[in-house]
Amino acid sequence: xxxxxxxxxxxxxxxxxxxxxxxxxxxxxxxxxxxxxxxxxxxxxxxxxxxxxxxxxxxxxxxxxxxxxxxxxxxxxxxxxxxxxxxxxxxxxxxxxxxxxxxxxxxxxxxxxxxxxxxxxxxxxxxxxxxxxxxxxxxxxxxxxxxxxxxxxxxxxxxxxxxxxxxxxxxxxxxxxxxxxxxxxxxxxxxxxxxxxxxxxxxxxxxxxxxxxxxxxxxxxxxxxxxxxxxxxxxxxxxxxxxxxxxxxxxxxxxxxxxxxxxxxxxxxxxxxxxxxxxxxxxxxxxxxxxxxxxxxxxxxxxxxxxxxxxxxxxxxxxxxxxxxxxxxxxxxxxxxxxxxxxxxxxxxxxxxxxxxxxxxxxxxxxxxxxxxxxxxxxxxxxxxxxxxxxxxxxxxxxxxxxxxxxxxxxxxxxxxxxxxxxxxxxxxxxxxxxxxxxxxxxxxxxxxxxxxxxxxxxxxxxxxxx
Amino acid sequence: xxxxxxxxxxxxxxxxxxxxxxxxxxxxxxxxxxxxxxxxxxxxxxxxxxxxxxxxxxxxxxxxxxxxxxxxxxxxxxxxxxxxxxxxxxxxxxxxxxxxxxxxxxxxxxxxxxxxxxxxxxxxxxxxxxxxxxxxxxxxxxxxxxxxxxxxxxxxxxxxxxxxxxxxxxxxxxxxxxxxxxxxxxxxxxxxxxxxxxxxxxxxxxxxxxxxxxxxxxxxxxxxxxxxxxxxxxxxxxxxxxxxxxxxxxxxxxxxxxxxxxxxxxxxxxxxxxxxxxxx
Ligand code: SF4
Numbered sequence: 001x002x003x004x005x006x007x008x009x010x011x012x013x014x015x016x017x018x019x020x021x022x023x024x025x026x027x028x029x030x031x032x033x034x035x036x037x038x039x040x041x042x043x044x045x046x047x048x049x050x051x052x053x054x055x056x057x058x059x060x061x062x063x064x065x066x067x068x069x070x071x072x073x074x075x076x077x078x079x080x081x082x083x084x085x086x087x088x089x090x091x092x093x094x095x096x097x098x099x100x101x102x103x104x105x106x107x108x109x110x111x112x113x114x115x116x117x118x119x120x121x122x123x124x125x126x127x128x129x130x131x132x133x134x135x136x137x138x139x140x141x142x143x144x145x146x147x148x149x150x151x152x153x154x155x156x157x158x159x160x161x162x163x164x165x166x167x168x169x170x171x172x173x174x175x176x177x178x179x180x181x182x183x184x185x186x187x188x189x190x191x192x193x194x195x196x197x198x199x200x201x202x203x204x205x206x207x208x209x210x211x212x213x214x215x216x217x218x219x220x221x222x223x224x225x226x227x228x229x230x231x232x233x234x235x236x237x238x239x240x241x242x243x244x245x246x247x248x249x250x251x252x253x254x255x256x257x258x259x260x261x262x263x264x265x266x267x268x269x270x271x272x273x274x275x276x277x278x279x280x281x282x283x284x285x286x287x288x289x290x291x292x293x294x295x296x297x298x299x300x301x302x303x304x305x306x307x308x309x310x311x312x313x314x315x316x317x318x319x320x321x322x323x324x325x326x327x328x329x330x331x332x333x334x335x336x337x338x339x340x341x342x343x344x345x346x347x348x349x350x351x352x353x354x355x356x357x358x359x360x361x362x363x364x365x366x367x368x369x370x371x372x373x374x375x376x377x378x379x380x381x382x383x384x385x386x387x388x389x390x391x392x393x394x395x396x397x398x399x400x401x402x403x404x405x406x407x408x409x410x411x412x413x414x415x416x417x418x419x420x421x422x423x424x425x426x427x428x429x430x431x432x433x434x435x436x437x438x439x440x441x442x443x444x445x446x447x448x449x450x451x452x453x454x455x456x457x458x459x460x461x462x463x464x465x466x467x
Numbered sequence: 468x469x470x471x472x473x474x475x476x477x478x479x480x481x482x483x484x485x486x487x488x489x490x491x492x493x494x495x496x497x498x499x500x501x502x503x504x505x506x507x508x509x510x511x512x513x514x515x516x517x518x519x520x521x522x523x524x525x526x527x528x529x530x531x532x533x534x535x536x537x538x539x540x541x542x543x544x545x546x547x548x549x550x551x552x553x554x555x556x557x558x559x560x561x562x563x564x565x566x567x568x569x570x571x572x573x574x575x576x577x578x579x580x581x582x583x584x585x586x587x588x589x590x591x592x593x594x595x596x597x598x599x600x601x602x603x604x605x606x607x608x609x610x611x612x613x614x615x616x617x618x619x620x621x622x623x624x625x626x627x628x629x630x631x632x633x634x635x636x637x638x639x640x641x642x643x644x645x646x647x648x649x650x651x652x653x654x655x656x657x658x659x660x661x662x663x664x665x666x667x668x669x670x671x672x673x674x675x676x677x678x679x680x681x682x683x684x685x686x687x688x689x690x691x692x693x694x695x696x697x698x699x700x701x702x703x704x705x706x707x708x709x710x711x712x713x714x715x716x717x718x719x720x721x722x723x724x725x726x727x728x729x730x731x732x733x734x735x736x737x738x739x740x741x742x743x744x745x746x747x
Binding site for chain 2: 396399400403411413425426428429431445446449450452453454456457460461463464
């Protein structure tokens with residue numbers, strides 16, 4: 001009861017854009033839609049993961065995706081994940097595993113045991129799938145293990161696993177030497193997926209439709225890129241807090257007209273804000289880069305706290321899942337599956353050439369440098385979410401590398417002779433520590449204390465900057 | 468007329484207050500209780516009583532530490548990062564890296580020649596990186612906290628403590644004690660283990676000399692030595708390592724007051740009143 005009260009009392013986050021504010025109802029409707037589809041039995045439903053380059057394939061075959069990470073994130077944002085996490089723990093899973101997976105497993109087991117949605121399931125609950133599509137990629141082992149574990153409670157639901165590798169970065173090698181092999185492999189993976197879904201749905205792939213959807217999402221990719229680039233403006237019209245909402249159409253609704261329309265609307269909104277010199281904060285003092293890490297979904301108000309100190313986030317690497325297609329030199333092809341595979345390779349190797357040109361750099365660091373330069377960044381903030389290794393391993397290393405190869409701020413310091421001399425200083429950074437949805441790992445007092453200290457550090461650096 | 472400035476630092480374990488004119492003229496250190504607001508009053512009263520100074524004569528008061536918002540009479544609140552940087556910067560003009568090992572957390576701060584922080588890192592997640600770790604072990608071994616450092620320095624053969632969690636390390640130490648491992652070796656092992664964890668955190672920053680250790684950890688010679696070995700840097704410790712945050716707070720207050728005077732703007736202060744606080 002007390003917990004419920006607490007969840008209700010938890011204030012809604014203030015957004016800077018109407019677009020971000022409209023996301024909540026959109027997600028609610030999307031989740032409700034999957035539950036309705038289950039009840040009506042009109043469409044086949046698949047559990048699956050975001051960023052697996054298969055959105056167009058699912059849509060072309062009329063599969064309704066249930067993005068299981070999304071549902072766990074919703075439980076987290078509503079501060080109602082704990083009961084599902086505890087259930088998963090009671091089934092023998094460790095709390096140190098990916099908490100999205102734990103939340104999903106706890107939920108599924110409960111739903112299967114009851115034969116209906118768990119009581120007061122956030123936004124109507126997570127629909128039971130007809131099949132599950134897992135995926136081997138990045139470091140994320142939950143993506144290949146989560147659904148296998150879920151089969152303990154749903155043994156009748158088959159799994160198909162796709163494998164989506166990309167060439168690792170080697171400063172001495174041009175990745176194009178090997179990406180033909182990777183391409184061939186990924187194409188095979190995606191064709192296998194098509195065959196599997198055809199079998200499950202009893203439908204045949206309509207390749208013309210697929211082509212149209214691929215073209216639609218290409219168009220959306222470029223639009224998103226152009227829209228987000230508007231955030232370079234000073235004052236910044238939209239921060240990372242909002243982007244953690246506006247990513248929804250990008251990662252959950254690709255290959256739909258709604259996604260395209262959403263970004264067209266957002267672009268218009270940002271252009272208007274820029275024309276009116278309307279920023280996220282009234283007096284923009286500091287421009288920060290969200291340099292990595294999934295956010296704490298239950299603590300998005302921390303972004304407002306940053307804002308209250310005059311700090312805004314014009315850019316983030318998290319969920320910025322697009323790069324402009326017209327800047328990728330991927331081979332032309334008429335085959336939509338082949339194009340999807342090239343797009344995957346183009347995205348993951350996007351920063352390789354640039355990194356190769358800067359000794360000691362790395363694509364992940366090059367990405368940070370690009371944003372620092374182009375978005376006039378004063379400091380970098382990262383979030384280490386303990387339960388997700390995939391996106392969080394290496395964040396500290398990135399900061400280290402950044403400090404080694406990039407010392408951009410000219411400052412005046414006192415020399416040994418007591419006279420002021422010019423020096424260059426690296427960007428201050430802040431590493432927040434908590435989790436994506438496990439609220440027990442979060443301390444608001446400690447987090448805000450760190451933010452206060454970081455703002456004071458930025459202030460100190462600002463004072464010694466040579467302007 | 469002499470002007471006085473006060474800094475009050477409410478840490479998780481200890482509360483410290485410093486009064487300053489041109490230098491420190493009084494300071495007190497007391498344990499932080501649950502009733503921080505009441506305690507802030509008491510510590511302030513104590514430090515003023517030391518030099519028989521009326522509260523009204525304090526020009527500016529800055530509070531710091533995690534309980535800084537619970538000081539009703541403070542004119543300004545500043546985080547401990549900035550205050551430590553200021554305090555240490557005044558004591559060690561060459562300081563570049565500060566390590567603060569407190570009761571419940573530890574942090575590292577890079578500072579510039581003006582005593583301003585340029586980067587920092589904090590561990591507030593885990594007792595195993597803080598003074599609490601040593602406290603728990605001292606308790607298990609039945610050793611007084613003040614003696615821990617000296618005893619550990621007698622060790623010729625530090626024990627290897629493999630558990631990183633405070634609770635497990637406590638059990639490990641108890642088991643090793645039962646096996647007959649000397650207390651000095653256990654304490655030396657514990658210091659290495661703590662120093663290892665702290666140095667890993669500190670190494671996220673660029674560690675440059677002079678390296679200064681503050682907080683309760685500065686009073687533990689065994690820990691200072693272990694940390695110096697791990698980091699490969701000589702570590703300097705101020706005379707009174709517990710009050711550097713409060714000192715920095717008072718110095719910042721002084722700076723604010725001087726700036727206001729120079730710019731001919733009024734200094735915004737709170738009423739000098741030690742409030743009666745009813746907590747329960
Ligand atoms: S480990 Fe990370 S990337 Fe993988 S499912 Fe969990 S949150 Fe997502």
